[in-house]
Amino acid sequence: MIIIAPYAQKLRTDKENPKNYPYWEDLVKQIKEPIVQVGVGGEKQLVPDFKKNLSIPALRELLWQCRTWIGVDSFFQHLAWDEGVPGIVLWGPSDPLIWGHPENINLLKGREHLVENQYIWWEATEHKKERFVQPEIVLEHLKE
Amino acid sequence: MSRVLCSVATRGRYFTTLPLVLNAIINQSKPVDKLVIFDDNDEPKDMRKEFMYQYFFQMLDIKGIEWEWLFAEKKGQHHIHQRANTMGYEWVWRVDDDAIPEPNVLEALYSHVGESVGAVGGSVLTPPYMPATGSITGLIDNIDSEPNIQWGVIEKEKQVEHLHCTFLYRAGVCDYNLGLSRVAHREETLFTYGLHQKGYEILVVPNAVTWHMKNPDGGIRSETKKEMYEHDEYLFRNILAYRDKTIVVLNCGLGDHIVFSHVLPSILSAEVFSCYPEVVPGKSIAQAIELFGDLDPWNVYKKMDQWKWKGDLESAYRKLYL
Numbered sequence: 073m074i075i076i077a078p079y080a081q082k083l084r085t086d087k088e089n090p091k092n093y094p095y096w097e098d099l100v101k102q103i104k105e106p107i108v109q110v111g112v113g114g115e116k117q118l119v120p121d122f123k124k125n126l127s128i129p130a131l132r133e134l135l136w137q138c139r140t141w142i143g144v145d146s147f148f149q150h151l152a153w154d155e156g157v158p159g160i161v162l163w164g165p166s167d168p169l170i171w172g173h174p175e176n177i178n179l180l181k182g183r184e185h186l187v188e189n190q191y192i193w194w195e196a197t198e199h200k201k202e203r204f205v206q207p208e209i210v211l212e213h214l215k216e
Numbered sequence: 217m218s219r220v221l222c223s224v225a226t227r228g229r230y231f232t233t234l235p236l237v238l239n240a241i242i243n244q245s246k247p248v249d250k251l252v253i254f255d256d257n258d259e260p261k262d263m264r265k266e267f268m269y270q271y272f273f274q275m276l277d278i279k280g281i282e283w284e285w286l287f288a289e290k291k292g293q294h295h296i297h298q299r300a301n302t303m304g305y306e307w308v309w310r311v312d313d314d315a316i317p318e319p320n321v322l323e324a325l326y327s328h329v330g331e332s333v334g335a336v337g338g339s340v341l342t343p344p345y346m347p348a349t350g351s352i353t354g355l356i357d358n359i360d361s362e363p364n365i366q367w368g369v370i371e372k373e374k375q376v377e378h379l380h381c382t383f384l385y386r387a388g389v390c391d392y393n394l395g396l397s398r399v400a401h402r403e404e405t406l407f408t409y410g411l412h413q414k415g416y417e418i419l420v421v422p423n424a425v426t427w428h429m430k431n432p433d434g435g436i437r438s439e440t441k442k443e444m445y446e447h448d449e450y451l452f453r454n455i456l457a458y459r460d461k462t463i464v465v466l467n468c469g470l471g472d473h474i475v476f477s478h479v480l481p482s483i484l485s486a487e488v489f490s491c492y493p494e495v496v497p498g499k500s501i502a503q504a505i506e507l508f509g510d511l512d513p514w515n516v517y518k519k520m521d522q523w524k525w526k527g528d529l530e531s532a533y534r535k536l537y538l
Contacts, residue, residue: 170525171528172528
C-alpha cells in the first residue's frame with residue numbers, strides 16, 4: 073500500500089497553494105498498487121480510500137503499514153521523517169535543502185523553479201504547473 | 217575592520233540639542249562608517265534647507281562618512297532601533313538626540329569589542345553631577361535597588377548585564393521588543409539584557425563620557441501616558457520573571473513543530489508556548505502575546521529571512537534557541 077498526502081495547507085486566500093502537485097490525477101492512475109489518501113475535509117478526493125482528519129498517532133500507525141508514501145511540501149513529510157519512514161516528496165517553489173529531509177527522495181524539477189525568497193507567505197506565490205516533475209519521473213522512483 | 221553604523225533617533229530637537237549631537241558624531245576620533253538620522257517629528261522638515269545642517273552634511277561628505285536622513289514611523293524609538301539593528305552593519309552605535317559624546321567615545325567603546333562582546337557603554341553623565349555612593353553591580357537582579365552604573369564615572373572595565381541610553385552594540389543578534397508601547401520604556405534594558413542572555417559580554421568601560429543634556433522639550437520619549445509606562449513595565453517584569461528559562465514560542469505550522477521537537481531535548485529549561493501542544497506541549501500563543509507583547513524574536517521564518525538562511529529548518533531552530 074502507498075500513502076499519498078497530496079495537498080499542502082489551504083491558503084488564507086482562495087488561491088491554490090503553489091506547493092500543490094498539479095499532476096496527481098495522472099499519477100494515481102498509473103500506480104498499480106493500493107493507495108490510501110490522507111488529508112483533511114474539503115480536499116479533492118483522488119482515490120476511493122480517502123482517510124480524512126486522522127489524528128497524528130493514527131497517521132503514524134498508518135505510515136508503518138505502507139510500502140512508501142508520496143507527498144508535497146507539507147507537514148506530512150515532516151511527520152514521516154520523524155517516524156523514520158522515508159518517501160517521495162514532490163517539490164515546486166519551495167527549497168528541499170531548507171524545508172526537506174535528505175532521508176526522502178526529493179523530486180525537484182530544477183532549482184531555477186524555486187522562489188527567491190523562501191520565507192514569504194505562500195499566498196504571495198503563484199501556482200505554476202511547470203515547476204513540477206512529470207508523473208513518469210515519480211513512477212520511476214516509486215519502483216525503487 | 218567591522219563596519220559601524222551610528223543611529224540617532226530624534227523628535228522635537230532640530231534646533232536645540234540635535235545639532236550638538238551631530239557635531240559630536242562628525243568629530244569623533246574614530247569616524248563612523250555611516251550616520252543615519254531617524255526623524256520622528258510630527259511635522260518633519262527638509263533639513264537640507266537649514267544652513268547649520270547644510271554645513272553638517274557637507275562636513276560628513278568631506279570626511280567620507282555616508283549619511284542618510286530617514287523619516288520614522290512614529291511608533292516609538294524601539295522600532296527605529298530595530299531598523300538600525302537590521303541594516304546590515306556589524307556594530308551599531310546608538311546615540312540619543314540629547315546625548316553629546318566626547319570626541320573619543322566611539323574609539324574608546326570600539327577598543328573593547330571582541331568576539332565575545334555584545335555591547336559596550338561608557339559613562340552617561342547629567343550635570344549637575346552627583347556621584348552615587350556604594351558599589352554598583354549593573355546586574356539585572358539589582359535593577360530596583362541601585363542606580364544605573366552608567367550614571368557615574370566608570371573607572372575600569374566591568375561586565376554588567378544591561379545598559380542604558382547610549383552604547384555600541386553587536387547588530388543583528390538580538391531584537392528590540394516591538395511589543396512595547398510608543399514610550400518604549402525599558403527598551404534598552406531589555407535589549408542589552410537580551411544580548412547578555414545570548415551569552416555575549418555587556419561591558420561598561422572608562423574614558424568614554426557622554427553628556428546627557430536631558431532636554432525637557434522634545435525627545436523620542438515625549439509621551440506621558442501613564443498606561444504606556446505601566447504596559448511596558450508589565451512586559452518587562454514578565455520577561456524578567458522568565459529569565460532563568462529559555463522561552464520558546466512556536467507560532468508556526470504543524471510540520472515546523474515536528475521538526476522543532478528534535479531540538480527541544482537540547483534546550484535547557486525550556487518554557488514552551490505552542491500552537492500544537494499535542495506535538496510540542498506548552499502554553500498557548502495567546503499567553504505568550506499577553507506576557508511578552510511581541511513574538512517576532514521567536515519567529516523562525518523572520519529569523520531565517522534576516523539571516524539569509526540556506527541551511528535546513530532544524531539547524532535554524534538550533535541557531536535560534538541554542
